[in-house]
Amino acid sequence: MEVKARAPGKIILSGEHAVVHGSTAVAASINLYTYVTLRFSTPSDDQDSLKLVLKDEGLEFSWPTNRIKQEFPESSAEPQSPAPPSCSVESAKSIASLVEGLNIPEAKIAIASGVSAFLWLYTSIHGFKPATVSFTSELPMGSGLGSSASFCVALAAALLACTDFVSLDLKQQGWQSFQEKQLDLVNKWAFEGEKIIHGKPSGIDNSVSAYGNIISFKSGSMTHMKANTLLKMLITNTKVGRNTKALVAGVSERMLRHPDAMAFVFSAVDSISQELTLILQSPASDDVLSVTQKEEKIAELMEMNQGLLQSMGVSHVTIETVLRTTLKYKLASKLTGAGGGGCVLTLLPTLLSGFVVEKVIAELESCGFQCFTAEIGGKGVEINFEVSS
Ligand SMILES: Nc1ncnc2c1ncn2[C@@H]1O[C@H](COP(=O)(O)OP(=O)(O)OP(=O)(O)O)[C@@H](O)[C@H]1O
Ligand SMILES: C[C@@](O)(CCO)CC(=O)[O-]
């Protein structure tokens, strides 16, 4: 049996980091995906191992099923429960031992946390069943666009689609969506994977990757919004690599050093995200004046949020360069995702001429950055049972 899943990346319009500490954040899916293909081995394959293929990295890993059984003697080849367990200290040790033997090249060592999340989700759902699981992604990894969450959501979706916990139409052609209850399950499992990669995720990234659209998220509860206001964002990748786990830990340390001041920062971010939620939920309008007024408010909220992100210590010299460059064209920008490098959003107002957009992009790209646009607020994770020839 072969199944494919794809899960989108995301942009955070407001509230990253503060959301980890209970503030509201607003995020939207983007039309860049991580794809996974899962194929269980058949007796004729004569394959008694679990294979992981990371196509973009040119990496392939394999674990004999006996080796997995040795680390997880309690696991079975059939899924035991629909509810995701959290990775215990014992299981984390077993996973570390399975990852240690892989000899991941030093330059690609960041991949180890993704491999660990893979092993945890796979063995928790399908035990030691032999299979080949391949990934490819349109998202730049570790750049603030939710590559880790889309990796976990796509994987959880493909794994659960092959269990009795989720019923899908195996004969339907092309991509199909999950029902709400099934999405809840996929999202819960993906969150466990994100915990392995991030340490302390808020859950916003996996939620927006699972459900799609635009969501306003606070302490695990969310309001789903359709994109009433058509937002056009330029995404600039500074190409400075960073790691969400370390950045989230850095903000928590600052919180411990300055609890009162940071509580005000988080509270200000909460107000910004709530105001943004109201703007995005307000009825769509064809009237140019009201569209422009909305965009001006959104631009100002983005600038205020960026200032607060700076005070959390998660900006970066390259992010500041993007901010300065876009400000020359009177355009508002903010970092998106964990910051520390990665991607920056710039609001492109409806009335902005294509000529100006081209000039901004040219100037940003002359600094060595990479610019692109993406569609915002599309579908979440989907599944496909078509067997490719
Ligand atoms: N396609 C993939 N294959 C393997 N591992 C992946 C893949 N995508 C993401 N990962 C794992 O996720 C890590 C990047 O996650 P991280 O949370 O730091 O960045 P991000 O998710 O891209 O950005 P943000 O969390 O700010 O949105 C990678 O180092 C790797 O371990
Ligand atoms: C930095 C953070 O707020 C967003 C990363 O995309 C972390 C999280 O919410 O899990």
Ligand SMILES: [Mg+2]
């Ligand atoms: Mg991430």
